Amino acid sequence: AQTVTQSQPEMSVQEAETVTLSCTYDTSESDYYLFWYKQPPSRQMILVIRQEAYKQQNATENRFSVNFQKAAKSFSLKISDSQLGDAAMYFCAYRRSKENSGGSNYKLTFGKGTLLTVNP
Amino acid sequence: DTEVTQTPKHLVMGMTNKKSLKCEQHMGHRAMYWYKQKAKKPPELMFVYSYEKLSINESVPSRFSPECPNSSLLNLHLHALQPEDSALYLCASSQEVTSNQPQHFGDGTRLSIL
Numbered sequence: 001a002q003t004v005t006q007s008q009p010e011m012s013v014q015e016a017e018t019v020t021l022s023c024t025y026d027t028s029e030s031d032y033y034l035f036w037y038k039q040p041p042s043r044q045m046i047l048v049i050r051q052e053a054y055k056q057q058n059a060t061e062n063r064f065s066v067n068f069q070k071a072a073k074s075f076s077l078k079i080s081d082s083q084l085g086d087a088a089m090y091f092c093a094y095r096r097s098k099e100n101s102g103g104s105n106y107k108l109t110f111g112k113g114t115l116l117t118v119n120p
Numbered sequence: 121d122t123e124v125t126q127t128p129k130h131l132v133m134g135m136t137n138k139k140s141l142k143c144e145q146h147m148g149h150r151a152m153y154w155y156k157q158k159a160k161k162p163p164e165l166m167f168v169y170s171y172e173k174l175s176i177n178e179s180v181p182s183r184f185s186p187e188c189p190n191s192s193l194l195n196l197h198l199h200a201l202q203p204e205d206s207a208l209y210l211c212a213s214s215q216e217v218t219s220n221q222p223q224h225f226g227d228g229t230r231l232s233i234l
Contacts, residue, residue, distance in 0.1 A: 035222060043208060045163070045225035052220075091162055097220060106151070106176060106217045110162030 002027045004094050006111035013082045014119050020067075021077045021114045023092030030054075031097040034068070034075045035108070040088040048090070051075065053097075079116075087118045123147055124226035126211050132232045133201065141196040141229045143211030149224075151175075151217040152194040154186060155210040157228070163210055169194060170217040198231075206233045 003026045013019035025034070036048040051059045051068050058066050063083075067076045079086055092111040124145045133139050143152065150171050155163035168176035169188045183205075185197040194211055208230050212223040 033220060033222075037225075042227065043210075043230070044227045045210060045212075047222050047224070050222055089160070095220075106153075106168050107165060108163075108223065113160070113162055115160075 002029075002032075002094050002096070002109045004092050004109050004111040006090075006092055006114050008114045009112070010115045010117070012117040012119060013079070015082055015084060017082055018078060018080045019082055019116065021079075021090050021092075021116065023075045023077070023111055025073050025075065025092075025094050025109075027073070027094065029096060033095045033097065034066075035093040035095070036064070036066070036075075036077045037091045037093060037110075038086075038088045039091065039113075040085075045091070049077065082118050084118050084120060087116055089113045089115050124211055124213055124224050126209075126226035126229050128229055129227065130230045130232075132234060133198070134234050135201060135203075137201075138197070138199045140198065141209055141211075141231075143194040143196075143226055144192055145213045145224070146192055147213065147224070148191075149213035149215055150191060151214045151219070152188065153212040153214075153223060154194070154196055155212065155225075157208040157210055159208075167196075168217060175217055201231075201233045203233050206231055 032053045034051045038046045063080045094109045127142045152169045154166040157163040166180045167186045172188045187195040208228045210228045211226045214223045215221045
């Protein structure tokens with residue numbers, strides 16, 4: 001079974017600084033998807049960034065980027081120029097590809113989350 | 121603005137009450153999901169609907185009863201809940217269950233059982 005580990009229960013960063021949230025996962029599959037979701041106090045789970053395992057290039061979305069190390073099974077999230085609105089719980093998630101799962105890739109496996117505080 | 125809309129935002133009910141949670145999406149997605157989330161924990165999958173049919177039930181107690189009246193709407197009927205059922209209930213949707221596209225979540229309903 002796949003597992004996702006977020007080793008940092010809490011992190012803090014100064015406004016305008018850069019912070020990196022770590023995520024490691026365990027899988028025997030070669031094709032899969034990785035996600036970072038953000039959940040602010042408003043509660044909605046917002047997709048921040050998505051990485052396809054067969055793509056070597058790291059995904060980037062504005063101030064958010066990932067460092068995807070497939071061999072090390074590591075998927076860290078870097079937030080640059082941190083803003084107060086970035087304060088939230090961040091969840092790393094794994095999803096099998098439909099090709100590997102025989103069509104049963106509905107399940108997201110989440111890490112336990114990292115609570116990010118942004119200090120003004 | 122969320123593309124998945126959940127109502128109500130908050131719900132307080134007694135253990136003998138019957139209530140329903142509602143979820144709506146207009147993105148043309150054919151897969152819809154219910155999750156339960158306890159404080160400071162990741163969401164836990166409860167049900168998956170695919171093309172309005174129940175596809176997955178993750179061994180959820182029968183006091184939770186899902187319903188998908190049409191492709192845009194997903195309900196969760198609640199009856200005889202227990203205090204441990206107090207949680208945030210999240211709805212999500214995706215293009216299809218077998219799609220590699222991500223799930224989109226709603227804001228959730230905060231449920232408190234007295």
